[in-house]
Amino acid sequence: MVDVDKAIIARLKKHGKVFEVLVDCDLALAVKAGKDVPITDVLAVQKVFADSRKALVATDADLEQVFSTTNHLEAAKDIIVNGEVQITAEHRARIIEDKRRRILGILHRNGVDPKTHLPHPMTRLELAFEEAKIKISEYERVEKQVKDILKKLMPILPISFEKKEIAVKVPPEFGIRAYPIVKSFGELKKDEWLDDGSWSAVIEIPAGMQNDLFDKLNSLTHGNVDIKILKTSKNEVE
Template sequence: MGKTVTAKYSDGKDSFEILVDADMAYEYVTGKRKEPLSVLEAEQVFKDARKGERQSDEKIKKVFGTTDLASVVDQILKKGDLPITTEQRAKMLEEKRKQIIDIIARNSIDPRTNAPATALRVENAMKEAKVSIDPFKNANEQVEAVVKKISMLLPIKFTNIKIEVIIPADSVNRCYNTLKQFGLKSEEWMSNGSLKAVVEFPAGMQNELYDKLNKATQGRVETKILG
């Protein structure tokens, strides 16, 4: 068992505190642990954990919308104050930064060239713009602010792309699941056994599609951007 710490949440009037295992709580907020109750050292919500004073169910219900302990613990850990070490904070920050970069790179293009905004270009723009990341805030919720901050260095456009692909007959079985993963919209079987298909997916992922299909067909796939 690791060190016990107090995670706290306040609505400005009342305090809501839980006693948690520091390492397990860190695993939970970083997504490595799924069950919120597993991090608790005591299955209680306190108004003052040090004094052992329990918070009332009425106030818990008013602030969190429920008295279900798992839901309340989840909200306190994700919205409240969880003491973490400097090392844990640095690790969380790096993981969240990578998540944001991945979201932007996979879903966007540079409108000047219509080419994907690669992860490296996004990362470099974030460094140059000195973008600040909140390690506790959801990555998706931070994307808009990050894009706004780097837009002068790297214009970003979020859009889908539609691509027609022709897969040789002997490679269809190896490629079909990939086409489904990338949003298969239509398919047409040609007289020679080849498959003509249309896929639609976030524009930033087009290089990933090309790489997978080229590998599966030994470079014999034909592609055409439809829009």
């Protein structure tokens, strides 16, 4: 049960009317993100208000007009999904930091220096963020922000999004353990067990993950692994 004293307001303005519900911040944001959360777990009060501070409940006529239902739970979900959740400063800071880490992770995994075709160190990316005065939005999707941030970073830190097709060949004694490692890095194009018991594979991975893959395979096989980059191509941000 959501504590009313700790609940925040989710508000929707539509057809000249205002509708409010009292919600748990984290669960409401999860609903907005498309996660399957029971609406009864999200609400502090299972009513839709015209003014929650005055405890003024929305009329059935208004609910029917705007939401085509008089069911308060159905209307509440619509308000959360399509309205504005008034997050606290603490939640806002947490969301922004989480998105910042995710954006940096995408740039680090996928982006490389176009001259060397090697990934930029995370510390260099973080410094470029500071230099470019990058601002993270708590509302926009991470993927959308990556595209905009790339444009701002390019004058400071050229980044090319690339993917690489890599062939690996692992000795018989390491094949079974190498398979899940390789597969976890990207799309396994093909793999086969050779006549001598060795395991051979071709995988497509984000260019920035190349060194991590090499390090893991070298660590597993004590350097006894054949690795060959077959081709490099552009990798668009989704």
